[in-house]
Amino acid sequence: MSSEQDKNKYLLKELLGRPGNGSCADCGAADTEWASYTLGVFVCPSCAGLHGNIPNISSVKSVLRDSWSNTEVEFMASTGNDAAKAKYEQKVPAFYYRPTHSDCQLLREQWIRARYDRNEFVCLERQEPYSAEQKIREIFQISVLQYYTAISRLLLPYFLKEMVDWFNAIRAARFHYLQVAFPGAHDADLVPKLTRKYIKEGYMEKTGPKHTEGFKKRWFTMDDRRLMYFKDPLDAYARGEVFIGSGENSYTVLPGLPPLTQGYHWQFGITIVTPDRKFLFACATEVDQREWMAAFQTVINRPMLPQEYAVEAHFKHKP
Ligand SMILES: [Zn+2]
Structure with a gap:
């Protein structure tokens, strides 16, 4: 091996130790044994394989096993993962899913193509219409x-x-x-909620605040303390919502409906008592009733967090 090769290997190893270069530019994996010497990024073996699918944009080499020219090493030194991030990820929409090394090849490849090939996050005009x-x-x-x-x-x-x-x-x-x-x-606070699963969702019947309106079948989703209801499971906007606080703040869940309640079709009632009013629900089966009761009881048993008091206040001030 020539002394120039030795020198370049040494320089590349030094570059790998710089901030940002130790984790794959595309998926964050900890092994960056490969690099794109046309884009100037260090990547994991798996993402290097995906770079092979965009040969017009990217050419990859093994950092330790392939031979590198002085020009290539100088280019890597002048760029690197942090610089590439600043260049190619200027305008990533907040909702856009950034794949990690545990994600499937499909998601990672499209992320790589969107970044380097389509330059989607460099200027807004190039962005796909995500509506x-x-x-x-x-x-x-x-x-x-x-x-x-x-x-x-x-x-x-x-x-x-x-x-x-x-x-x-x-x-x-x-x-x-x-x-x-x-x-x-x-x-940044909303992005984690994009992938949050509901504690429980399904149909129940509900009645209005006067309890004389008759019960209507609605689709309910429970996202932590927020119980929302929809006319149809695919509706984009909720018809209404109920905040479920904690036991120490006077929230209770009871099986059954108050005596003399009328207008329900399903037999398995649930009453949620809040400081303001009672909410009456009816489930089609005993299993549904038990599962909804358990879901409500879980959040009622848990003390409220400071930020949850703000959410509760927001609910109370709704007209
Ligand atoms: Zn990777």
Whole structure:
């Protein structure tokens, strides 16, 4: 091995130790044994393989096993993962899903293509229209013939991109919903909620505040202390919501409905007592009743966090 090769190996190892270069530029994995000498990023072996699918943009080499020229090493020294992040991730939408090393190849490859090939996060004009409405219009423009042609392998990459676009379009819609549901919250606080699963969801019957309105079947979702109800499970906006505080703040859940209650069709009642009023629900089965009771009891048993008092106050001031 020439002394120039030795010197370059040494310099590359030194570069690997610099901040940012120790974790894969694309997925964050801890082994950055590969590098793209055209983009100037250090990546893991798995992402290096995906860079191989965009040869027009990226060329990769093993940091330790391949030979490197002086020019290539100088380029790596002048760029690196932190610089690439600043360049290629200027305008990543808050809802956009950034894959990690445990995610499937499909998500990671589309993230790599969006970053380096399509430059989606460098200028806003290049960004995909991540609105569900736009995507639906696009879908209706595909003819039956185009659809069947697309199944052939030639257009497979197009469909893989479509899948990831849909995934992010759904996240964008939910993100918008969360912005409405949590007014004033920072984007960073809402992003974790994009993937949050509901404690419990399903149909129950409910009645209005006077308890004389008759019971109506609604779709309920319980996201921590927030019980929301919808006319239909696919509705974007809730018809209403109930805040469920803690036992020490006078919230209680009881099986059954108050005597003389009328207008329900389902037999398994639940009464939630809050400081303001009683909420009456009816479940179709005893299992549903038991599961909803358990879900309510879990949050009622837990003391309220300081920020949850603010949420409770927000609910009380609603007209
Ligand atoms: Zn990686």
